[in-house]
Amino acid sequence: MASAEQSKSSLPKGKLSKAGVMSFLSAQGILIFFLLGMFVFSLFSEQFLSQSNIMTVVRQASIIGIIAVGVTVVIIGGNLDLSVGSMLSFSTVLVVDLHDKIGPTNAILMMFALTLMIGAVNGILIGFLRLNSLIVTLAMLSAIQGFVLIYSGGQNVDIADQEGTWFAFFGRGYLGGIAVPILLFGLLAILVQVVMSYTGYGRRIFAVGGNPMAAVYSGIRKNWCVFSTYLISAFCVACAALVLGSRVMGSQNNVGQGYELLVLAGIILGGTSLLGGAGSIWKTVVGVLILGFIQNGLLLMGYPYYIQWIVTWVIIILAVWLDLANKRKSLFTTHS
């Protein structure tokens, strides 16, 4: 912005050094904040830093985290996905309901196939028909929720034999002492991060998100790239549904309601820009964990659960603000 350029030269010196401190803080901001928060919480509660508590937090955060991994890829590609919440409801209801009807293996396969199909619909509408992703996924959010209600007839579903099925493994099981949801979250995060940073495919997604026109002129098949990001997002939602359905062994119709916004909150907190072309899975993992630790820490300190929402409000805005202030070298915008 022209006005931002002007402010650079007209700033008095004192303010510039302030901006220098700011720039250090915000470059490492989210990590510093993370450690500071952990420190404060550990002062107020002895259990906070115990191994079992940390594991609990990560495990609780893993469902949002798994979805966030996929949505981060969509955002890096320059689009948004608001339909993940309804999609999670859909997949969870589907896998739980089909479990007793066609057996766990078939239920899981069927659930993955149908979830990927929804992802493909998103992808076709946004990638090939080039519609606005915000509105398309908003429409899908409502349509999928409708499908869930039609499918289940408004009834909650659950699994009859909860003890005797190996389906419990995904949500309740342990492998080498670590809970399976955490393993799945970690595995997906590492896999996607490696794909995004070390393969040509990942580079193409960054290119498409950063400058779509330049990407097309460089010979990248943009439509296919956008299409594929929605498949990745749908795949991650299906994994999250596996964990959620297996942990609860049942599902309400609207179990995923509001998840899309928590996922976005985690991604934004991590520092991935909503404009596309930048970001990383690591940042998202940190952002999601911060959300989880805020929730857990405040609960351990004895505050009711809704206080975390107010704290999240302040932190999200502060995090993005500091990042912006660092880039434009001034705390406030200059226009009146």
Place this chain on the structure above:
Amino acid sequence: MTSIKGFFRGRTSIQPIWVFVIALFIFFSLMSEYFLSFGNVTNILVQTSTIGLIALGMTLVMINGNIDLSVGAILGLAASLAVGLQEISMTLAILAALGSGILLGAINGLIVWKTGVNAFIVTLGAMLGIRGLIFLYTGEQSFYALNFAFSDFGTSTIGPFPVLAVIFLTCTLIMHLVLTRTGHGRNTFAVGGNPEASIDAGIRLGRHMMINFIIVGFFAALAGVMLASQMGAATPNLGRDYELWVITAVVLGGTKLTGGYGSIVGTLGGVLAIGILRNGMNLMQVPAFYVLVILGAILISVLIIDKKLNAPSTKEVRI
């Protein structure tokens, strides 16, 4: 005829959504014998007044190129305040409710202005945070209006017309005039069309955006008070998902998310389309959740039709 044309002058053109509204109206009139009656038509207006009022403010914010996701939460807080503070005084309760909407809108606007953070992120945070404030204030309790004057207001009529419908239509007229006949309305389009040029043209961009956030906050709070008086109660979860309905209505009405284009007449069409669809399908005894699917399908078809009809503008260069 010229006077009617003059009334719709400026950037307002008849949106395609009105064709759809009329088609829906005729369809349901034929399908259900109860649809086409004075009682039912005013009923639709009352049912849509909540979403409709917020959509009026949201239209301005979206023409600015911003978005407000916190309206559902503001509605919930205003409803809780309007019912919860009645023990002290009715006037105070309603003033506090409307004041909270104005204040929260101002906070959103001030943050967008001063920090330059994207409105999507600012109001996403506010949506979570304000919901927290509601739970904090209510202690997770639902409130019931003990003062009957308050719940009577929601069902009262002026002549044959329900008060809530009259309020909604009056506000629609006022906002239409503000958008098409005042400097503020002209600036709204200018800011959405090209923010940098509007700064160079001397528009106080930050203040201007803040005023629009205050307007949508006020309308959300007004809708909250009206909804609470309709129900005679307020629950902490009131207004959840309303932001999605409101944005759907505004987009159906032809307002562009990229900013710079839109109209109140279109938004009214979008609101009525949703209202008629919900009401008509209820009368035809279709389960409520089919509406969700149909609404999603309509929203996507509107986008596709819009894409086919309009040559891509310079703003969204897509290949």
